Amino acid sequence: MNWLLVICGAVVGAPMRYLTDRAVQKRHDTVFPWGTFTVNVVGCLILGLLSGAVATGAASSHVQLLLGTGLCGALTTYSTFSYETLRLAEDGARFFAAANVVASVVAGLGAAFVGVSCAEALWA
Amino acid sequence: MTAPRSTTTNEPTDPYVDLPVPDQRKQQSWRAQGPIVAMVALGGAVGASARYGASMVWPVAAGSFPWTTLWVNAVGCAVIGVFMVLITEVWAAHRLVRPFFGTGVLGGFTTFSTYALDIQKLVAGGHSRAGLAYLAATLCAALAAVWLAATVTRRLVAWRQR
Numbered sequence: 001m002n003w004l005l006v007i008c009g010a011v012v013g014a015p016m017r018y019l020t021d022r023a024v025q026k027r028h029d030t031v032f033p034w035g036t037f038t039v040n041v042v043g044c045l046i047l048g049l050l051s052g053a054v055a056t057g058a059a060s061s062h063v064q065l066l067l068g069t070g071l072c073g074a075l076t077t078y079s080t081f082s083y084e085t086l087r088l089a090e091d092g093a094r095f096f097a098a099a100n101v102v103a104s105v106v107a108g109l110g111a112a113f114v115g116v117s118c119a120e121a122l123w124a
Numbered sequence: 125m126t127a128p129r130s131t132t133t134n135e136p137t138d139p140y141v142d143l144p145v146p147d148q149r150k151q152q153s154w155r156a157q158g159p160i161v162a163m164v165a166l167g168g169a170v171g172a173s174a175r176y177g178a179s180m181v182w183p184v185a186a187g188s189f190p191w192t193t194l195w196v197n198a199v200g201c202a203v204i205g206v207f208m209v210l211i212t213e214v215w216a217a218h219r220l221v222r223p224f225f226g227t228g229v230l231g232g233f234t235t236f237s238t239y240a241l242d243i244q245k246l247v248a249g250g251h252s253r254a255g256l257a258y259l260a261a262t263l264c265a266a267l268a269a270v271w272l273a274a275t276v277t278r279r280l281v282a283w284r285q286r
């Protein structure tokens with residue numbers, strides 16, 4: 001049952017990442033990997049909201065497995081993030097490689113904190 | 125952020141942009157995208173299950189250092205380093221291999237959201253130092269893993285081809 005929840009979430013989350021990345025990458029003309037940045041920050045915000053909802057008792061552990069471990073886990077990615085950073089550095093775009101790391105961590109953490117605070121304000 | 129106009133936009137900087145983009149008609153687009161999306165979904169399910177399995181085998185107590193997520197992310201980054209070198213520089217793989225394994229399995233296995241929430245929980249629980257150490261350790265491990273894996277794979281391939 002728990003595995004099934006994780007799988008159901010991931011089956012939606014992974015294609016969402018792929019399609020969002022494509023849609024974002026089509027709309028800009030820079031070397032910065034805005035697509036991966038977008039899915040990672042959005043995923044952090046959703047997981048923050050969910051984590052806050054679970055902490056206040058508004059969401060069950062089943063919802064956590066489906067939307068947290070499954071959907072948000074598959075929606076966000078560390079492997080593509082670090083590979084894109086490596087490619088930027090190898091291609092001589094050192095500034096953008098560093099900017100990608102700093103921006104992703106700062107925005108992802110910010111989104112996580114905002115999500116938790118919003119959930120606590122909503123359901124506490 | 126303003127980035128300069130790229131001269132290498134078509135370079136496979138990210139794992140998806142060099143996939144075929146048929147923009148003639150929507151139906152055509154769906155016919156080409158359908159199998160890719162299905163492979164990403166299938167791979168994502170496999171990767172996320174593996175990550176969930178790892179969290180079952182090596183559970184981490186609340187408030188302690190999230191070693192399992194750190195290792196999952198570091199291993200996923202090492203594997204993508206090997207995989208991308210093989211698939212872009214060595215093999216001419218089938219067009220669905222990269223969506224399935226790179227985008228699906230590895231993307232589903234590694235996670236950025238759990239990483240961020242792990243830090244948030246450590247900080248909120250009064251373990252700010254552990255949170256900061258985890259933030260830096262994951263970044264260093266992941267970037268070192270992808271760089272080392274790609275470099276070693278390239279060396280091995282060059283050595284075998286001599």
